[in-house]
Amino acid sequence: MSIKLHQASLQIDHREILSDVSVCFGAGEIRTIIGPNGAGKSSLLGLLSGERQPSAGTCLLDSKSLRSYGLEGLSRRLAILHQQSSLDFPFKVDEVIEMGRYPCNSSDSVNKNIVSEVKAKLDLDDLAGRTYITLSGGEKQRVQIARVVAQLWDQLEHAIFLFDEPTAPLDLAHQRQFLKLCEEMKLAGACIVMVVHDINLASRYSDQITLLMDGRVLADGKAEVVITESLIQEAYQVDIAIEMLAGRRMLVY
Amino acid sequence: MSRTLIFTLLSIGLIVLFLVGMSMGAVSIDLMRILSGAASVTDQIIFFELRLPRLAMNIIIGAGVALSGAAIQGLFRNALADPALIGVSSGAAVFAAAFLVFGVQEPALRLAGVSGSAFLGSIVATTLVLLVAKKSHSTSTILLAGIAVNAIALSAVGLLSYLSTDAQLRSVSFWALGSFNGVTWTMVGVAGLSIPAMILIYFESSRLNIITLGDREATGLGVSVRQLRLRVIVGCAFIVAIGVSQVGVISFIGLVVPHLVRLTIGSNHKVLLPASAIGGGAIMIVADSLCRTLFVPNELPVGILTALVGGPFFIYLIIIQKNRFRI
Numbered sequence: 279m280s281i282k283l284h285q286a287s288l289q290i291d292h293r294e295i296l297s298d299v300s301v302c303f304g305a306g307e308i309r310t311i312i313g314p315n316g317a318g319k320s321s322l323l324g325l326l327s328g329e330r331q332p333s334a335g336t337c338l339l340d341s342k343s344l345r346s347y348g349l350e351g352l353s354r355r356l357a358i359l360h361q362q363s364s365l366d367f368p369f370k371v372d373e374v375i376e377m378g379r380y381p382c383n384s385s386d387s388v389n390k391n392i393v394s395e396v397k398a399k400l401d402l403d404d405l406a407g408r409t410y411i412t413l414s415g416g417e418k419q420r421v422q423i424a425r426v427v428a429q430l431w432d433q434l435e436h437a438i439f440l441f442d443e444p445t446a447p448l449d450l451a452h453q454r455q456f457l458k459l460c461e462e463m464k465l466a467g468a469c470i471v472m473v474v475h476d477i478n479l480a481s482r483y484s485d486q487i488t489l490l491m492d493g494r495v496l497a498d499g500k501a502e503v504v505i506t507e508s509l510i511q512e513a514y515q516v517d518i519a520i521e522m523l524a525g526r527r528m529l530v531y
Numbered sequence: 532m533s534r535t536l537i538f539t540l541l542s543i544g545l546i547v548l549f550l551v552g553m554s555m556g557a558v559s560i561d562l563m564r565i566l567s568g569a570a571s572v573t574d575q576i577i578f579f580e581l582r583l584p585r586l587a588m589n590i591i592i593g594a595g596v597a598l599s600g601a602a603i604q605g606l607f608r609n610a611l612a613d614p615a616l617i618g619v620s621s622g623a624a625v626f627a628a629a630f631l632v633f634g635v636q637e638p639a640l641r642l643a644g645v646s647g648s649a650f651l652g653s654i655v656a657t658t659l660v661l662l663v664a665k666k667s668h669s670t671s672t673i674l675l676a677g678i679a680v681n682a683i684a685l686s687a688v689g690l691l692s693y694l695s696t697d698a699q700l701r702s703v704s705f706w707a708l709g710s711f712n713g714v715t716w717t718m719v720g721v722a723g724l725s726i727p728a729m730i731l732i733y734f735e736s737s738r739l740n741i742i743t744l745g746d747r748e749a750t751g752l753g754v755s756v757r758q759l760r761l762r763v764i765v766g767c768a769f770i771v772a773i774g775v776s777q778v779g780v781i782s783f784i785g786l787v788v789p790h791l792v793r794l795t796i797g798s799n800h801k802v803l804l805p806a807s808a809i810g811g812g813a814i815m816i817v818a819d820s821l822c823r824t825l826f827v828p829n830e831l832p833v834g835i836l837t838a839l840v841g842g843p844f845f846i847y848l849i850i851i852q853k854n855r856f857r858i
Binding site: 357358360368369373374380381409529 | 797829
């Protein structure tokens, strides 16, 4: 299983958002995308999810174009978490998570089981009876993550997850819980691609990191290749230092 | 509350109101005597030819308007949305007014002519809104197109009122208020054509749930947002257009009833849509029964009552909702 962009470019209103991007994400991987604001990280997820068509180049899932899967077919292979959801109606937490099961055509009892398994993984049992709009930002985010995870929970070996800044509103404990869940899904064969801003988190949890700048791939590879003082300073225009701490590369600024 | 309990309560409420509504009116009628056949011929005529079709019409119209309101609110992710936003009511008003002013003045053809024009007007206005917003992917464009079409329609009604005679003006404004006066079984039959559309909208429940997450989220879950939007808008326009063509514009039921249902039992459209339909039917019976009986022998157009009571009640809902959800 793999999803890849080959020399993909994206233009919106005559502005080049991404140019000549080639990346390939495979089964059993956690991959992170980092880069300054406006580098094209979310747009890259947009190409991978089929929401946007590349203006040049191709996007292939298992060597077939995303289009050939159709909207429904794609939603049984690929689940995406966007930065903010506009949900503003009083749904119960369980109802929101179960919406993730819509494309799967599985029975009610199967869906209920999946919802409770995913809830347990994300520490959502206490919130189960609550109404979504009364939750805090971090709690809402965990519910949305649960919805996206539930979508492909019963077919992790074919699953591709795209998360756009999943950890941003989460506290430390829930960040770790989410990342542990990602590692578990990775072991089951899932491909997980996430955009994050926390470079230390990226270097600790991901197999490979893609650093974007001005719509181009500045570096792509393991943490020790990408998280270097010169590359990070070039991308972010900030003075930083890389220190080794307990065997890990830590960014200090 | 469990769903079964909610539906049982709502249905019992609707039946009780139906029975009360049947015996209420300028002439009070003993239901037992009607059922046992002991009632006078006049009472039987009043019962079977005036009151029964009127109550049936109350339920169909109330259910249709409330269900469409709930569906449109979900579709636009906005609890303040209303079928009127997509131009249904204002389009009907323009065409009905045009017929009243320029159309055949033959009394026998007039009723059918006004209904037919109103229906046509609703469909034309909604089509216009959809055409303007065709290229766009966003919900706000549809709302903007709706606002523009409504504004044009309103000024067209103004122009027609200016051109009309006093008698015509009176019938135009009276028609626009909405009334169940003089409902016949034929009219009930025409209104009944909206029932299949209500059922089709109900089948969109789970997709309406999903679209409240956002257009992009819905797309990610395999729902074609543009197609769903088209189906729901066309379905609701059809339901409301048929209703408006038979009884005129009845405001606020489509806004208030789904809102009330959402506050008590939540937003899941599988429950929200049928519960709104039953609730809308029940409230329509109450409103129309009051209009029939408050100022006997005169009758208040029901559109006035729903707006007069619905408006302040809606403000009340906005205030309590603020306290409830935003801490």
